[in-house]
Amino acid sequence: MTDLDERKAAILRAIVEQYVETAQPVGSQTVTQTTGLGVSAATVRNEMSVLEREGYITQPHTSAGRVPTDRGYRYYVDQLAGAAQLAAPERRRIADFFTSATMAMDELLSETSQLLARVTAHAAVVVGPETQAVVVRAAHLVQLQARVLLTVVVLSNGSVQKEVIYLDDDVGEDDVAAASTRLAQHLEGRRLVDLVTALPDARGADRADALVRAASEALRAHVAQHQSELLYVGGASRLAAEHDAFVTTSTARLLELLEQHVVLATLLRELLGPGLTIRIGAENARADLLECSLVLAPYLVEGEIAGTIGVLGPTRMDYRKAQAAVVTVSQQLGRQLSR
Amino acid sequence: MTDLDERKAAILRAIVEQYVETAQPVGSQTVTQTTGLGVSAATVRNEMSVLEREGYITQPHTSAGRVPTDRGYRYYVDQLAGAAQLAAPERRRIADFFTSATMAMDELLSETSQLLARVTAHAAVVVGPETQAVVVRAAHLVQLQARVLLTVVVLSNGSVQKEVIYLDDDVGEDDVAAASTRLAQHLEGRRLVDLVTALPDARGADRADALVRAASEALRAHVAQHQSELLYVGGASRLAAEHDAFVTTSTARLLELLEQHVVLATLLRELLGPGLTIRIGAENARADLLECSLVLAPYLVEGEIAGTIGVLGPTRMDYRKAQAAVVTVSQQLGRQLSR
DNA sequence: TCCTGGCACTCGGTAGCATTGAGTGCTAAC
DNA sequence: GTTAGCACTCAATGCTACCGAGTGCCAGGA
Numbered sequence: 001m002t003d004l005d006e007r008k009a010a011i012l013r014a015i016v017e018q019y020v021e022t023a024q025p026v027g028s029q030t031v032t033q034t035t036g037l038g039v040s041a042a043t044v045r046n047e048m049s050v051l052e053r054e055g056y057i058t059q060p061h062t063s064a065g066r067v068p069t070d071r072g073y074r075y076y077v078d079q080l081a082g083a084a085q086l087a088a089p090e091r092r093r094i095a096d097f098f099t100s101a102t103m104a105m106d107e108l109l110s111e112t113s114q115l116l117a118r119v120t121a122h123a124a125v126v127v128g129p130e131t132q133a134v135v136v137r138a139a140h141l142v143q144l145q146a147r148v149l150l151t152v153v154v155l156s157n158g159s160v161q162k163e164v165i166y167l168d169d170d171v172g173e174d175d176v177a178a179a180s181t182r183l184a185q186h187l188e189g190r191r192l193v194d195l196v197t198a199l200p201d202a203r204g205a206d207r208a209d210a211l212v213r214a215a216s217e218a219l220r221a222h223v224a225q226h227q228s229e230l231l232y233v234g235g236a237s238r239l240a241a242e243h244d245a246f247v248t249t250s251t252a253r254l255l256e257l258l259e260q261h262v263v264l265a266t267l268l269r270e271l272l273g274p275g276l277t278i279r280i281g282a283e284n285a286r287a288d289l290l291e292c293s294l295v296l297a298p299y300l301v302e303g304e305i306a307g308t309i310g311v312l313g314p315t316r317m318d319y320r321k322a323q324a325a326v327v328t329v330s331q332q333l334g335r336q337l338s339r
Numbered sequence: 340m341t342d343l344d345e346r347k348a349a350i351l352r353a354i355v356e357q358y359v360e361t362a363q364p365v366g367s368q369t370v371t372q373t374t375g376l377g378v379s380a381a382t383v384r385n386e387m388s389v390l391e392r393e394g395y396i397t398q399p400h401t402s403a404g405r406v407p408t409d410r411g412y413r414y415y416v417d418q419l420a421g422a423a424q425l426a427a428p429e430r431r432r433i434a435d436f437f438t439s440a441t442m443a444m445d446e447l448l449s450e451t452s453q454l455l456a457r458v459t460a461h462a463a464v465v466v467g468p469e470t471q472a473v474v475v476r477a478a479h480l481v482q483l484q485a486r487v488l489l490t491v492v493v494l495s496n497g498s499v500q501k502e503v504i505y506l507d508d509d510v511g512e513d514d515v516a517a518a519s520t521r522l523a524q525h526l527e528g529r530r531l532v533d534l535v536t537a538l539p540d541a542r543g544a545d546r547a548d549a550l551v552r553a554a555s556e557a558l559r560a561h562v563a564q565h566q567s568e569l570l571y572v573g574g575a576s577r578l579a580a581e582h583d584a585f586v587t588t589s590t591a592r593l594l595e596l597l598e599q600h601v602v603l604a605t606l607l608r609e610l611l612g613p614g615l616t617i618r619i620g621a622e623n624a625r626a627d628l629l630e631c632s633l634v635l636a637p638y639l640v641e642g643e644i645a646g647t648i649g650v651l652g653p654t655r656m657d658y659r660k661a662q663a664a665v666v667t668v669s670q671q672l673g674r675q676l677s678r
Numbered sequence: 679t680c681c682t683g684g685c686a687c688t689c690g691g692t693a694g695c696a697t698t699g700a701g702t703g704c705t706a707a708c
Numbered sequence: 709g710t711t712a713g714c715a716c717t718c719a720a721t722g723c724t725a726c727c728g729a730g731t732g733c734c735a736g737g738a
Contacts, residue, residue: 027701040711045702063701063718104489104503142477142493150443150497154481158489160499164443237594240579251590255576366730379682384731402689402730 004051009080010035011047012056016068016076020318025065070281070315073293077278077319084320086328090119094325098332104158105129105337110232112309112333117235119325122242122313123258127268128230129157129306129337131192139187141180141215146170151183151215155192163222165214171207179211186212196224230307231261231268242314250291257288258312272298272308276323281315291315295322299334309333343390348419349374350386351395355407355415359657364404409620409654412632416617416658423659425667429458433664437671443497444468444676449571451648451672456574458664461581461652462597466607467569468496468645468676470531478526480519480554485509490522490554494531502561504553510546518550525551535563569646570600570607581653589630596627597651611637611647615662620654630654634661638673648672 004012014035018026028044048066051057056072059065068076086094097115101108109126116124138154147167154160187195195216236258240251257264267286271277277296284294295317296310309330311322343351353374357365367383387405390396395411398404407415425433436454440447448465455463477493486506493499526534534555575597579590596603606625610616616635623633634656635649648669650661 025701029701041701042703042711042713043709046710049703059702061718063699063716065701102503102505104501137483137489138479138481138491140477140479140493144476144495144497148497150476150493150499152477152491152493152499154479154489154491154501156483158483158487158501158503160489160491160501162443162493162497162499164441164497166441235598236575237591237598240594241591252576252580255579255594259574259576364730368730380730381682381684381732382680385681385733388732398731400689402687402728404730 004056004075004079007037007039008047008051009075010037011044012051012068012072013076013080015048015057015066016072016080019067020316023316025060025067027065030065068316070283073280073315073319074283077280077323081320081323084324086119086321086324090325091328093119094328094332098336101336106159106230108333108336109230109307110234112329113232113234115234116309116311116325116329117238119329120311120313120322121235121238122311122317122322123236123238124234125258125264125268125308125310125312126232126234126333127265127308128232129301131155131157131227131230134159134192136187136190136192136195139180139184141176141183141211143171143173143176149176149211149215151219153187153219161219161222161226163215163218165211165218167214171211175207175211178208179215182208182212183215186216192223195220196227231265233258233261233264239312250288253288254292254312268294268296268308268310272296272305274298274305276327278319278323293317293319295319295326297326297330299330299337301334301337306334306337343395343414343418346376346378347386347390348414349376350383351390351407351411352415352419354387354396354405355411355419358406359655362655364399364406366404369404407655409622412619412654412658413622416619416662420659420662423663425458425660425663429664430667432458433667433671437675440675445498445569447672447675448569448646449573451668452571452573454573455648455650455664455668456577458668459650459652459661460574460577461650461656461661462575462577463573464597464603464607464647464649464651465571465573465672466604466647467571468640470494470496470566470569473498473531475526475529475531475534478519478523480515480522480550482510482512482515488515488550488554490558492526492558500558500561500565502554502557504550504557506553510550514546514550517547518554521547521551522554525555531562534559535566570604572597572600572603578651589627592627593631593651607633607635607647607649611635611644613637613644615666617658617662632656632658634658634665636665636669638669638676640673640676645673645676 011031014031015026018030018034028041028048031044032039032041048057052059052066055069056075057066058069060067094115101111103111109128113124113126135156136153137156140152142150142152144150147170149165149167150162151165152160152162236255239254271279271294279294281293282290291314292312293315294310294312296308298305298308300306309326311326313322350370353370354365357369357373367380367387370383371378371380387396391398391405394408395414396405397408399406433454440450442450448467452463452465474495475492476495479491481489481491483489486509488504488506489501490504491499491501575594578593610618610633618633620632621629630653631651632654633649633651635647637644637647639645648665650665652661
């Protein structure tokens with residue numbers, strides 16, 4: 001059930017790797033040619049029929065070669081793929097990117113998703129770190145127009161949150177300045193997550209305190225709503241290119257999923273394990289993803305799991321390469337963010 | 340050459356509208372049925388053969404009906420389409436969106452692109468206002484870590500620009516605070532565009548002035564590089580859905596184009612005219628867009644052209660509806676931004 | 679002069695049929 | 709346990725016939 005003898009394993013491996021490369025069902029003859037284990041095609045056929053009975057491979061139709069099933073890919077990934085190294089140019093590309101990356105965290109994550117997409121030639125996702133530990137480093141109230149203010153909050157991870165406030169009456173510069181100072185006193189050093197529940201007190205009745213209350217409330221609503229806005233998608237266009245035989249509607253649905261950041265972020269969070277996670281086809285239990293695989297890895301910031309990066313491609317994908325890319329990028333990203 | 344008699348025009352209109360609806364080549368009989376001009380199919384055929392000779396319509400193959408050419412669509416759009424109104428539910432949807440929209444400009448533009456995509460069922464683009472008139476309303480230097488600072492600049496349009504600065508040595512709170520104050524003095528009230536060329540003077544030799552110089556330089560580089568980051572794309576996934584017969588590679592290329600914001604923004608800026616602009620198929624002179632049409636309109640802020648909104652769909656699109664949607668949304672967006 | 683009915687023609691699409699070839703499963707012999 | 713041989717299956721291909729939508733053209737009529 002769970003284990004295959006050496007020859008069956010070799011055959012399965014050959015089928016997977018050949019199919020990934022050519023997208024054509026693999027026949028017994030091709031297997032004998034590519035594996036070099038000294039047996040005839042007939043023997044391979046016998047083994048293949050066992051592999052099929054056990055659910056590792058399947059035939060699109062009688063008289064066609066074999067194609068890996070989800071289970072076949074699973075076995076390949078778990079038992080056969082082994083650790084791979086990226087090719088030198090790709091390793092170099094990743095290293096170059098991170099040594100020259102000096103942007104703030106949000107932009108870094110966005111660029112990282114594009115990097116991963118380019119390296120793997122699939123769509124890539126990056127989920128930003130949990131905001132648990134993030135604290136407010138600065139808070140300001142800025143007057144944009146007579147009755148329009150902007151609450152600006154700078155966070156310890158380098159991201160900036162802002163929210164517009166519309167007033168009913170004009171307000172003077174002095175009041176704004178006073179409110180800005182008080183807001184800063186109230187917020188600086190606080191954790192972002194606490195802003196949602198515990199609002200700073202500003203019970204005073206003067207104009208400035210009213211502004212502080214308005215700003216706090218606007219901020220609370222903003223943070224509550226945008227907490228999950230830490231998803232970055234790179235290379236979505238690859239999905240359209242790689243779905244050779246796919247019906248276009250399924251591509252459209254996938255692209256739609258990638259546009260729904262909230263849905264996707266929760267999905268990824270559910271899937272994430274402590275190490276490399278690979279979800280193949282129907283394992284994802286989503287109609288959109290039946291023919292897709294996800295290769296995910298967490299990245300660590302100061303030893304703690306901070307977020308996820310991953311690749312989204314067809315089940316027929318080069319898992320070794322995807323895995324190597326995801327691992328490499330996650331390590332480098334983690335190191336970069338730990339600085 | 341340029342003008343068609345009434346009957347030919349009616350026939351062309353019927354062909355365009357029928358083809359947009361059904362995606363099937365339109366035959367002479369269908370035309371007689373849908374137009375109700377009291378002539379026989381044979382007469383229509385004669386007219387159609389003239390229309391074909393003049394390049395307004397074409398046959399996919401002998402013995403098929405006719406399909407509009409780019410020129411046919413062009414004539415339809417210029418002479419036949421007339422002004423259309425959106426249906427009530429769509430008008431309502433747009434109105435609702437803008438009455439309840441209280442976000443800052445960048446988020447508003449992003450959401451607007453998604454609104455336009457939903458209303459038209461095509462991909463939509465929104466180009467943000469030129470940043471000529473934008474001035475700095477606030478500038479701060481915030482310490483994130485011992486050797487990491489963040490320059491934060493709040494602009495009059497409600498957007499916030501930021502840039503990380505890495506230092507070689509630790510720096511004290513006092514120095515940062517002093518630098519922040521001086522930076523604010525230097526920048527507040529200045530136009531964003533001037534930041535690229537005219538740097539604020541900070542010739543002093545003390546620590547704070549060095550920080551101000553570093554911050555200014557970081558900001559200068561940031562602004563120079565990100566000036567064109569004012570493009571928002573909504574509903575890109577629609578492209579995959581609507582390209583029925585299209586080869587998937589062309590869809591992939593289109594999606595790629597939509598991911599290249601800089602390229603797309605310059606393209607749109609070149610195309611924009613003072614009023615509604617419609618570019619059909621090959622008129623776009625880009626291989627990617629050969630089978631696509633763009634429906635663009637500027638939006639006005641305080642009477643001045645500020646930016647562009649538009650729809651990107653297949654040449655076989657409902658131009659009247661797209662036109663109506665683009666016009667409506669651009670007006671409302673302009674009004675909203677003029678507040 | 680313009681319109682129209684009639685008619686031959688074209689050609690994509692579909693169905694039927696034979697052929698080919700890749701690939702299989704099975705069996706008997708090694 | 710392995711393999712050669714063989715019958716079998718079936719997608720793909722090519723060919724033919726046929727249908728039908730649609731055309732172009734022409735001759736006769738208003």
